[in-house]
Amino acid sequence: MGRQRGVIAAVIGLVGLAVGGTMAEADPPMIRSVEVRGEGAHAEVAIRGAFDVPTYAVRTRDEGRLLVIEVAGATLPSDGIEALGDSRLVTSTTAATTARGVRLELQLSRAARYRARSGSGRIFIALDASEETVPASTVAPAASRRPAAEGPATVRDVVIERRDGRERVVVELDRPATFEVRRDGQGPARLEISDARLAPDLRRFRRGLPEALVRRVNVRYADGRATIEVERDGTTQGTAIRSGNRIVWLFEPPTASDRPRSRTVARETDYAAETPEVAAFLSDVPLQVRGARAARRYSGRRIDLDFKDADIHNILRLLSEVGGVNIITTDDVGGSVTIRMRNVPWDQALEVILQAKGLGMVRQANLIRVAPLSTLEREREAAIARRKQQEQLAPLETRIVPVSYANPTKLAPRIAELLSERGSVNVDERTNVLIVRDIVDQLDDVEELVRTLDTQTPQVLIEARIVEATSQYTRDVGIQWGGDVTASSANGNPTGLVFPNNVGFTGGNYDNRSQTAGLSPFTQQVNPPNYLVNLPAITGTGQGGALGITLGSVGGNVNLNVRLSAAEANGTVRIVSSPRILTLTNHEAHIAQGTLIPFSQVSAQGVNTAFQEAKLELRVTPQVTADGSVLMAVKLTRDEPDFTRTSTRGDPTILKREAETTLLIPDGNTAVIGGIYTRNTGRNVDQVPFFGDIPVLGVLFQRRRVRDERNELLIFLTPRIVNRAEALPE
Numbered sequence: 001m002g003r004q005r006g007v008i009a010a011v012i013g014l015v016g017l018a019v020g021g022t023m024a025e026a027d028p029p030m031i032r033s034v035e036v037r038g039e040g041a042h043a044e045v046a047i048r049g050a051f052d053v054p055t056y057a058v059r060t061r062d063e064g065r066l067l068v069i070e071v072a073g074a075t076l077p078s079d080g081i082e083a084l085g086d087s088r089l090v091t092s093t094t095a096a097t098t099a100r101g102v103r104l105e106l107q108l109s110r111a112a113r114y115r116a117r118s119g120s121g122r123i124f125i126a127l128d129a130s131e132e133t134v135p136a137s138t139v140a141p142a143a144s145r146r147p148a149a150e151g152p153a154t155v156r157d158v159v160i161e162r163r164d165g166r167e168r169v170v171v172e173l174d175r176p177a178t179f180e181v182r183r184d185g186q187g188p189a190r191l192e193i194s195d196a197r198l199a200p201d202l203r204r205f206r207r208g209l210p211e212a213l214v215r216r217v218n219v220r221y222a223d224g225r226a227t228i229e230v231e232r233d234g235t236t237q238g239t240a241i242r243s244g245n246r247i248v249w250l251f252e253p254p255t256a257s258d259r260p261r262s263r264t265v266a267r268e269t270d271y272a273a274e275t276p277e278v279a280a281f282l283s284d285v286p287l288q289v290r291g292a293r294a295a296r297r298y299s300g301r302r303i304d305l306d307f308k309d310a311d312i313h314n315i316l317r318l319l320s321e322v323g324g325v326n327i328i329t330t331d332d333v334g335g336s337v338t339i340r341m342r343n344v345p346w347d348q349a350l351e352v353i354l355q356a357k358g359l360g361m362v363r364q365a366n367l368i369r370v371a372p373l374s375t376l377e378r379e380r381e382a383a384i385a386r387r388k389q390q391e392q393l394a395p396l397e398t399r400i401v402p403v404s405y406a407n408p409t410k411l412a413p414r415i416a417e418l419l420s421e422r423g424s425v426n427v428d429e430r431t432n433v434l435i436v437r438d439i440v441d442q443l444d445d446v447e448e449l450v451r452t453l454d455t456q457t458p459q460v461l462i463e464a465r466i467v468e469a470t471s472q473y474t475r476d477v478g479i480q481w482g483g484d485v486t487a488s489s490a491n492g493n494p495t496g497l498v499f500p501n502n503v504g505f506t507g508g509n510y511d512n513r514s515q516t517a518g519l520s521p522f523t524q525q526v527n528p529p530n531y532l533v534n535l536p537a538i539t540g541t542g543q544g545g546a547l548g549i550t551l552g553s554v555g556g557n558v559n560l561n562v563r564l565s566a567a568e569a570n571g572t573v574r575i576v577s578s579p580r581i582l583t584l585t586n587h588e589a590h591i592a593q594g595t596l597i598p599f600s601q602v603s604a605q606g607v608n609t610a611f612q613e614a615k616l617e618l619r620v621t622p623q624v625t626a627d628g629s630v631l632m633a634v635k636l637t638r639d640e641p642d643f644t645r646t647s648t649r650g651d652p653t654i655l656k657r658e659a660e661t662t663l664l665i666p667d668g669n670t671a672v673i674g675g676i677y678t679r680n681t682g683r684n685v686d687q688v689p690f691f692g693d694i695p696v697l698g699v700l701f702q703r704r705r706v707r708d709e710r711n712e713l714l715i716f717l718t719p720r721i722v723n724r725a726e727a728l729p730e
Contacts, residue, residue, distance in 0.1 A: 489501065634660065
C-alpha cells in the first residue's frame with residue numbers, strides 16, 4: 001500500500017513538473033490571486049498576477065448579478081489561485097481556463113455598477129450597488145473621475161479601428177472625462193461623456209462596412225454632454241475602458257454562451273453545476289448511458305498514466321487530485337485496473353476507466369459519486385417512482401391565467417402537454433382566461449409558458465417607394481427649295497433657235513400642303529411652290545421654326561425659293577409613388593389605387609363596354625424574425641394608361657411595371673428590391689439619291705432626325721416594426 005502511494009505521488013509530481021515546464025517555456029501571463037474587500041453596497045476586487053499590462057474584458061450577466069472578467073492569454077497555476085478577503089456584495093468567486101485565457105466569474109448578491117482599471121500586474125474593479133434603479137447590465141466600466149480642471153473636456157476625434165476580428169471605437173479627448181454606456185433594447189448603443197464639448201473640426205458621422213460589427217457612428221452634443229451613438233450588430237457585446245485621454249470602446253463577436261438561446265419553462269431535473277470545470281464534462285445522468293457521448297469535448301489537464309493491477313480507489317484518488325474535484329465511491333466499488341495512457345485529458349481517462357469497470361458517476365454540485373451502473377439505474381428508477389408518487393399525493397390547485405393577446409383556445413392544447421395526469425385546462429371565452437387545475441409545480445410552468453407566448457403580435461409598417469425618371473430628346477432639321485428658269489420671247493430672252501425658241505425649268509415636287517407664307521416678300525398668298533427638294537422638318541404652332549428666302553431676277557426669268565425648317569425638344573419627367581400599409585406579421589396586406597379605362601368589345605351580341613384596370617398595387621406578407629428583421633414576400637404592380645399609343649378604335653395601351661420577390665431586411669433599413677433602365681436612340685436621314693451623298697453640299701438634299709429616350713425605374717422598400725419594444729422584448 002505504501003509503495004502504491006509512492007507511485008501516485010510520483011505521478012502527481014511528474015504531471016505538475018510537465019505542466020510547470022510547459023508554462024515556464026511559454027512564459028504566458030498567470031493569475032496569482034483574487035482579493036475582495038468591501039462592506040455594504042460597495043466592494044473592491046483586485047486581480048493580481050504575473051503580467052505587465054493585461055488585455056481583458058468585463059461584462060455582466062443575469063441582469064447585473066454576475067460579473068464576468070476574461071483575461072486574454074492568461075493561465076492559472078497548477079495548485080489553483082488564492083482567494084482573499086470577504087464582502088457581502090460578492091458572494092462567490094469562480095476561476096476557469098478557457099481557449100481564450102482565464103475566465104473569472106463574480107456572483108453578486110444584487111445588481112451593481114462597476115468600474116475597471118488596470119496596471120502592471122493587477123486589475124482593479126470597483127463595485128457599487130447603491131443605485132439599484134440602474135441595472136448593471138446597461139453600465140459599462142466607467143472611467144475614474146477626471147482631475148479637477150477648468151472648463152469641459154473636448155472630443156477631438158472619433159475613429160473606427162479593426163484588429164484581430166475585433167472592432168473598437170476610439171474617442172480622443174484633450175483630458176480624462178467621466179463616461180457611461182447605455183443600451184436601449186435593440187437600438188444603438190450610446191456612450192455619454194459628462195461635461196464635454198465637440199471640437200469645431202470634428203467629423204460627426206462615420207460609416208463602417210455593412211458586414212462589420214460597427215455599422216455607423218454618430219456624434220452629438222446636447223445639454224453639456226457629448227453622445228457617441230453606435231449602430232452595431234444586434235448580438236455584439238461592447239466594453240468601454242479609459243486609456244489616458246482616450247476612451248476605447250471594444251466590440252467583439254458573441255461567444256457561444258452569449259448568443260440568444262431558447263428559454264426553458266419545464267424542467268425534468270433539479271441538479272445544477274457550481275463550478276465551470278465540473279459542468280464542462282459531467283452530465284445529470286451516467287455517462288455510459290448518454291447517447292451523445294461521441295460528441296463530448298474534454299477540457300481537462302492532459303496527463304500520463306501507467307499502472308498494472310492498481311487498485312481502482314487509488315486511481316480515483318489520483319484523478320481527484322489532478323482534476324481538483326471530490327470523488328466519493330460506494331462500498332460495492334472495487335477491483336484493480338491495468339492502464340497505460342499518454343497525453344490524455346484526465347476527464348476522458350476517468351470516463352474510460354469507469355466504463356471499463358462497469359461503473360457510472362453522478363454529479364451533485366462539485367461532487368462526483370461513483371457507483372456500479374446497476375445501482376445508479378435502480379436509484380434513478382426509484383427517484384422516478386418517488387416523483388410519480390409525489391405527484392399523485394400532491395394537492396391540486398386551481399389558477400386563473402389571463403390571456404391578453406393570444407387566442408386562449410389555441411393555447412389550451414399546448415398547455416395540456418405540460419400538465420400531469422391529474423391536471424386539466426378549460427377556456428372561458430367571455431373573459432379570455434384559462435382555468436388550469438394541477439399541482440403547484442406544473443402550474444408554475446404553465447404560467448411561465450403563457451407569459452412567454454402571450455405577447456403582442458408584431459405590427460409592420462411597409463413603405464414602398466417607386467421612383468421613375470424619364471428624359472426625352474428629339475431634333476429634326478429639314479430643307480425645302482426650288483425655283484424656275486424661263487427663256488422666252490415674252491421675257492425678252494429667247495434662245496435664238498427655231499426650236500426650241502422658248503425654254504422653261506421648274507421644280508417638280510408639287511406640294512399644296514406646304515406652308516407658302518413667307519416665300520414672297522410682296523404677298524402672303526402665293527401659288528403652291530414646285531419644290532426641287534421637299535424634305536421639311538415637322539413644325540407648327542408651339543413646335544420648331546422655319547425661314548423662307550426668295551431670290552429672283554428683275555424680269556422674272558430666274559427665281560429661287562428656299563425654306564429652312566428645324567425643331568428640337570428636350571424634356572424630363574420624374575414620377576414618385578409611395579404606397580404604405582400596416583399589417584400584422586404572417587398576414588397578407590393589400591393596398592391599391594388606380595382607374596378603370598372603358599373599351600369596346602364587339603361580339604355576336606353587339607358592342608359591349610368593358611373596363612381595364614390601371615392601378616398602383618402593393619401586396620406583401622411580412623414575417624418578423626427573432627432578431628428583429630423582417631422577411632417579406634412582396635408583389636408590387638404599377639400600371640398606367642398610355643394615350644400616345646392607341647388602338648385603331650382609340651383605346652389607350654397599358655404600360656405595366658411589376659416586381660415580385662422575397663427578401664430579408666433589418667428593421668428600419670431600406671433596400672432596393674429592383675430596377676429597370678431602358679434607353680432608345682435613333683438617327684434617321686432622308687435624302688435625294690446621289691446628291692445627298694455629296695460632301696458638304698449634300699446637306700441641301702437631306703433631312704436629319706435624332707431621337708434619344710431614357711427611362712429608369714427604381715423600387716425601394718422599408719419595413720418598420722411599430723411595436724418592437726412590446727412584441728420583441730429583450
